[in-house]
Amino acid sequence: MIKIFDTTLRDGEQSPGCSMNLEEKLQIARQLDKMGVDIIEAGFACSSKGDFESVSKVAEVVENATVASLSRATKKDIDIAWDAVKHAKHPMIHTFIATSDIHLEYKLKITREECKNMAIEAIKHAKSYCDQVEFSCEDATRTDIDFLIEMVEAAIEAGATNVNIPDTVGYTEPFEYYKMIKALKDNVKGIDDITLAVHCHNDLGMATANSLAGVMAGANQIECTINGIGERAGNTAMEEVVMALETRYDVYKDKTNIKTTEIARASSLVQTITGVKVQPHKAIVGANAFAHESGIHQHGMLANQQTYEIMTPESVGFTKTNLVLGKHSGKHALRDKIEELGYTISDEELNIIFDKFKNLADEKKEIFDEDIEALMIGEMAKVEGGYKLLDYQTTTSEGKDSKTIIKVSKDDEETEVVGSGRGPIDAAFDSLGKLFGGSITLEDFKINSVTKGRDALGETKIIISKDGSKYSGKGLSNDIIKSSIDAYINAVNHMEYFSERRKEII
Numbered sequence: 149m150i151k152i153f154d155t156t157l158r159d160g161e162q163s164p165g166c167s168m169n170l171e172e173k174l175q176i177a178r179q180l181d182k183m184g185v186d187i188i189e190a191g192f193a194c195s196s197k198g199d200f201e202s203v204s205k206v207a208e209v210v211e212n213a214t215v216a217s218l219s220r221a222t223k224k225d226i227d228i229a230w231d232a233v234k235h236a237k238h239p240m241i242h243t244f245i246a247t248s249d250i251h252l253e254y255k256l257k258i259t260r261e262e263c264k265n266m267a268i269e270a271i272k273h274a275k276s277y278c279d280q281v282e283f284s285c286e287d288a289t290r291t292d293i294d295f296l297i298e299m300v301e302a303a304i305e306a307g308a309t310n311v312n313i314p315d316t317v318g319y320t321e322p323f324e325y326y327k328m329i330k331a332l333k334d335n336v337k338g339i340d341d342i343t344l345a346v347h348c349h350n351d352l353g354m355a356t357a358n359s360l361a362g363v364m365a366g367a368n369q370i371e372c373t374i375n376g377i378g379e380r381a382g383n384t385a386m387e388e389v390v391m392a393l394e395t396r397y398d399v400y401k402d403k404t405n406i407k408t409t410e411i412a413r414a415s416s417l418v419q420t421i422t423g424v425k426v427q428p429h430k431a432i433v434g435a436n437a438f439a440h441e442s443g444i445h446q447h448g449m450l451a452n453q454q455t456y457e458i459m460t461p462e463s464v465g466f467t468k469t470n471l472v473l474g475k476h477s478g479k480h481a482l483r484d485k486i487e488e489l490g491y492t493i494s495d496e497e498l499n500i501i502f503d504k505f506k507n508l509a510d511e512k513k514e515i516f517d518e519d520i521e522a523l524m525i526g527e528m529a530k531v532e533g534g535y536k537l538l539d540y541q542t543t544t545s546e547g548k549d550s551k552t553i554i555k556v557s558k559d560d561e562e563t564e565v566v567g568s569g570r571g572p573i574d575a576a577f578d579s580l581g582k583l584f585g586g587s588i589t590l591e592d593f594k595i596n597s598v599t600k601g602r603d604a605l606g607e608t609k610i611i612i613s614k615d616g617s618k619y620s621g622k623g624l625s626n627d628i629i630k631s632s633i634d635a636y637i638n639a640v641n642h643m644e645y646f647s648e649r650r651k652e653i654i
């Protein structure tokens with residue numbers, strides 16, 4: 149059995165524009181648990197207050213999977229990591245240190261011997277708290293192989309239960325990585341008694357191939373993220389390695405615990421929550437992954453599905469039925485739909501979403517999955533106690549500047565401002581700039597229609613920046629001016645929420 153170690157909430161969240169709030173992380177964690185992930189890396193607890201909080205909450209809600217926190221190889225980091233994961237049913241501390249000469253010399257400024265001693269001490273310290281301890285040799289693929297063998301052997305002796313050989317910079321290629329993992333399997337004492345992990349980055353587009361080469365050489369844990377999100381070109385995509393092992397069992401002779409029919413749901417959840425959509429031709433989960441448009445293919449498919457299809461859309465959870473809700477659908481049907489989409493919802497949240505759903509159903513005849521997801525996302529993106537839009541008015545006419553008046557409130561204090569610009573949205577942003585101060589820069593602004601038709605919901609995504617940090621906001625309405633104002637205010641609320649939580653704790 150190949151273990152799946154998912155790092156969507158840690159490595160994945162480090163990618164630009166992917167930061168998630170607590171509620172969003174919990175939704176993803178529950179889906180990962182439900183689909184059979186073995187280990188969920190929930191974050192890097194000591195990096196900020198917000199990370200600590202989310203690792204602890206994930207540890208509390210996850211029922212089956214092991215929950216891990218990343219930690220540098222220092223006592224203090226490990227103490228904090230343990231504090232965050234200790235309430236998990238199956239806790240894990242994941243500690244790491246770089247082992248390549250380039251990192252030792254320029255980043256850590258320590259010798260190989262010092263590096264090895266730090267790792268041993270860190271593992272022993274982690275082990276004093278927790279049975280499951282993973283150790284990673286950061287930048288392993290650019291590490292001298294003899295030193296790597298020495299490090300892995302020392303890690304096992306110190307008590308590591310899982311040892312990870314990451315291709316941190318996405319530099320290796322399948323044949324080389326195979327040889328490296330094989331050399332460890334052949335030379336390290338005790339290696340067959342621990343879990344040996346591969347962790348690849350996709351800088352050269354080889355993350356999936358490299359991970360599978362590692363498995364062929366004897367690795368039995370793959371570290372990956374949903375949709376392959378992650379820094380730079382991303383991490384190994386979970387759906388790709390899982391379906392490769394599944395579809396080519398004849399070659400790999402091993403599988404994972406993942407319920408493959410949950411893949412589509414997990415992918416869509418992560419796309420909706422992060423706002424980062426996969427390209428249409430993305431393997432396994434792209435919109436075109438199972439579309440056969442050419443006439444010859446269609447003819448073959450009609451005669452026998454297997455002529456051109458190596459796996460079925462159903463096997464990864466794409467279903468043909470798209471049960472549409474309408475005006476007369478009740479709360480029960482709505483809850484079923486929300487759960488089918490992969491979300492968990494409390495009774496209180498259901499009441500709020502149900503009211504919004506009823507309002508939407510009054511304006512729109514048919515409600516699709518995407519509309520329901522958009523309502524959920526809007527609800528999750530809300531920040532308690534932030535600014536609220538009370539009212540806005542806009543005037544616009546050909547050849548003249550538009551004017552937009554915006555009224556907001558916070559803690560019972562109301563403020564109203566007027567802005568002008570080319571068109572009502574430009575004028576609205578002018579007002580918002582006056583409201584929240586000029587040091588905020590608008591970095592990105594996108595409007596997408598959630599479904600088709602003139603009554604479709606418009607989803608606005610905004611990224612603002614202040615003092616070098618970026619914050620995203622979402623807005624949702626049939627009226628794009630309103631959804632734009634809402635998105636901006638939501639981004640400002642996130643800025644306040646995250647700047648408090650981003651504070652370092654050590």
Ligand SMILES: [Zn+2]
Nearest residue numbers: 159314316347
């Ligand atoms: Zn990584």
